Amino acid sequence: MRGALDGLRVLEIGELVSAPYAAKLLADLGAEVVKIEPPAGDPARRRGPFPGGTPHAEKSGLFLYLNANKRGITLDLASAAGREALDRLVAGADLLVHNVHPLDMAACGLDYARLATLNPRLVMTSIAPFGLAGPHAGYRGCDVVTWSAGGVAALNGAPGEPDLPPLKTFGDQSGFQAALTATVGSLGALFARLTTGRGEHVEVSAQECVAAILELTFEYWPYTGLVASRLGQKPIQPLCFMECRDGWIFLCAIEEHQWERFVDIMGNPEWAGLELFANRLTRGANFDALQALLQEWCRDQSVQELYEAAQRRRIPFAPVSTMGDLVASPHLRARGFFVTVEHPAAGPVTMPGAPYKLSATPWQLRRPAPCLGQHTAEVLAEVGLDTVAVGGAA
Amino acid sequence: MTGRHAPLAGLRVADFTWVWAGPFCTLQLAHLGAEVIRVETATRICVTRLLPPYPRDMEFGPNRSGYFNQYNQGKKSLTLDLKRPEAVAIARRLCAASDVVVENFAAGVMDRMGLGYEVLRAVRPDLVMIALSGYGATGPDRDKVSYGPAQVPLSGLSSVTGYRDWPPMHVGISYGDPTGGLHGAVAVLAALLHRARTGEGQYVDLSQWESSMTVLPEAVVSWTMNGVAPPRDGNRDAHMAPHGIFRAAGDDRWIAIAIEDDAAWARFARCLGRPELGDDARFATLVARKRHEDELETLVTEWTRERSPEAATAELQAAGIAAFTAATNRDVAEDPHLAAREFFVELPHPEVGARRHIGVPWRMSASDCRVRRAAPCLGADTDQVLREACGYSDAEIAGLRARQVLV
Secondary structure, eight states: OOOTTTTOEEEEEOOSSHHHHHHHHHHHTTOEEEEEEOTTOOGGGGTOOOGGGOOOTTOOHHHHHHTTTEEEEEOOTTSHHHHHHHHHHHHTOSEEEEOOOHHHHGGGTOOHHHHHHHOTTOEEEEEESSOSSSTTTTOOOOHHHHHHHTTSGGGOSOTTOTTSOOOOOSSOHHHHHHHHHHHHHHHHHHHHHHHHOOOOEEEEEHHHHHHTTOTTSTTHHHHHOOOOOTTSOOSSSSEEEEEETTEEEEEEOOSHHHHHHHHHHTTOOGGGGSGGGSSHHHHHHTHHHHHHHHHHHHTTSOHHHHHHHHHHTTOOOEEOOOHHHHHHOHHHHHTTOOEEEEETTTEEEEEOOOSSEESSSOOOOOSOOOOTTTTHHHHHHHTTOOHHHHTOOO | OTTOOOTTTTOEEEEOOOTTHHHHHHHHHHHTTOEEEEEEOTTSOOGGGGSSOOOTTSOOOTTOOHHHHHHTTTOEEEEOOTTSHHHHHHHHHHHHTOSEEEEOSSTTHHHHTTOOHHHHHHHOTTOEEEEEESSOSSSTTTTOOOOHHHHHHHHTHHHHOSSTTSOOOOOSSOTHHHHHHHHHHHHHHHHHHHHHHHOOOEEEEEEHHHHHHTTOHHHHHHHHHHSOOOOOOTTOBTTBSSEEEEEOSSTTOEEEEEOOSHHHHHHHHHHTTOGGGGTOTTTSSHHHHHHTHHHHHHHHHHHHTTSOHHHHHHHHHHTTOEEEEOOOHHHHHTOHHHHHTTOEEOOOOTTTOSOOEEOOSEEESSSOOSOOSOOOOTTTTHHHHHHHTTOOOHHHHHHHHHTTOOO
16 A cells, blocks of 8 residues: 655654654655664663563563664764765665754764755754754753743642642653654655755754643733743633542533533532532632532542543543553544554554544554664665674674 | 745645644644635634633734634634535635645534535545544544543543642643644645645544544553553653752742763762762662652752752753753743744734744744744635635625625
8 A cells, every 4th residue: 555655765863752753653654764773772672661561672662662664773873984874875865854962963974064965855854852053952851851841841730739840741742742843844844845856954942842832821921921820720610630430530511501411410419500600710710619519429420421421412521541441442443543563572562553544545554663773784785885894783 | 035935835725623733733834834724704713712811901802812823823814604505615615726624623514514525525636635533533432522621631641640649630731732733734744745746635534532642652552561551650750860840949930850861860969069979879870769769859859949940950951961940931931042043923913913922843944934924813814815716706705795604
């Protein structure tokens, strides 16, 4: 089956999430991706999760997910021979995406002006925590730092608990946001190349990618002079988590008709008629009282039954899905969302699949993530190089 | 920008989206130079036009929401009352003149309006169309209703986000929306590249639920491999310590710090004025630091709480340590680095004036990629779009307006 990006030749020099997810998005749409790892391997190989919790460089779940559909080679870019091999690969590539830190780029041979002399059609996309230019360009930053620097961390916390810190979201979400933005910029540059015939350098700052998703909170400052705080109660309710007898549910009944139908589901308790709860604003203002009453009722409910009952009345409640719930979901199964990849070392691994379904050029999984250096000889031979000569570990 | 080429110059996007996910998708296309035409109506105004914030010194109005004005920069607005058949015919003509159609209604709504993919591809065979729905266009749950805030718990993200021994938590934003919107932009761009090569258009079915799960692989795979999900553990990380957001001097001021390896720990110990801790058996290795993490965090906080987050950031970053203020919206708006990078845009808007907005979070060395204009007032471009994109005459437009079709 054809992919939307069939024939696109991509090089990735990526660690952990950002550049690897960008290259994965392209690979899953048909691009031919060669992942270049240092001899010690991408640190994602050390992150896990691992089968049985036992670390193994070929069995890290994060690595296996992010790098399926790619061929993998090792090059020591600290050596002249490694950088020369990179130059040879660049000469035949459409796109190079990397997340080498700006302070380390020159030492790895990543200078766009020079690479463009080897291949004027090359698009190079650089992902850095704070971008490549500006007073903080040399700053270090992993997810907790860039998620904080972009302003999302400060929005999350517990109202009434000022001693609890701003709360980071699970996983490397800055990395995923930077990856998505980098892919948009890269594809934009490839589209421009259809007209101009030339490549260009795309630069992505993870901090900016996080600041770009502040929803309505950023504009509170320029529009009203107010600082958004994680400590404030929501102005409208119910929009909250509740514990049921078998798990958690998220109540979302912020339109008046949704609230009325929810009251009906609860059997029209007397308290629901109180002036305190007359509209969504008073329900927000009196949330302490409301929360206790709702919790008392929810405690006896089943998550799935309440979710279905609400949805039948067009109330947008959602379960607080556990990983087990997701994998067992009949809907996700019917859509074929989860995919299982057979990996030579790790065996069958079930992971998230397509984020979208393209009718003419479907998302596809063609091969498992590469073992370290698995394709070094094969890929270097394609550009006329001998593995031993460049010091690559096969 | 003279002489620079906008990547999507000459491409037209008919944008039927509202709230956040869809508009965030089309915002990327506008940044890249596509002509994005929002199809809106005063009879059912986009939710974000009705949400705060709006300028403190002004009456509320549908053109004054900072939320709408942020995520609809660079787009045009056409008003059509799609409950009227004449308006649907205009919309169809717009789609026929467009390269891309984007919508994020509930599954089936476009079909019922007579604007489904099969109808539109008949008038525009190479059309790229994308639907960004909550649950996707197929499957037993396709008709369920989905609001942005509920996507975060539905996706599984809440079940693994939270303080240790606390209930599941939210993210602070409707995170499924931008994640879905960006995935949507990727799919559209890939489909456009395919179309450029083959002439073939296609339909993209994007489920926000699914695109949200693609950013949770560690949690999903932990379950499928080992039958356990990662526990909620606040800001800690299994592979780094200290790793967290620590109290700084000032009123509710905090700093994020991550010690990425043992060498960084030794440098950090020198910053703390306690170089001997670099070799201390309790802290010298990651395993030891994880074992003594409570004690470690107390040590860190004793140092951070005496310093402003900005001063602590400067000192730690000078030592090569990953750290930054847990920035508020004000901190972001006043970040000197972001200003130096010309990240912000302040374009004139007829009602709210030139307000600071977030610009394009990537840079292109050759292409013309930027915010081209402020967000449109409701219906501001109706006549121009009808004339230039759809080929209506001024007399026809006057007639449509008189018949209340263009509201």
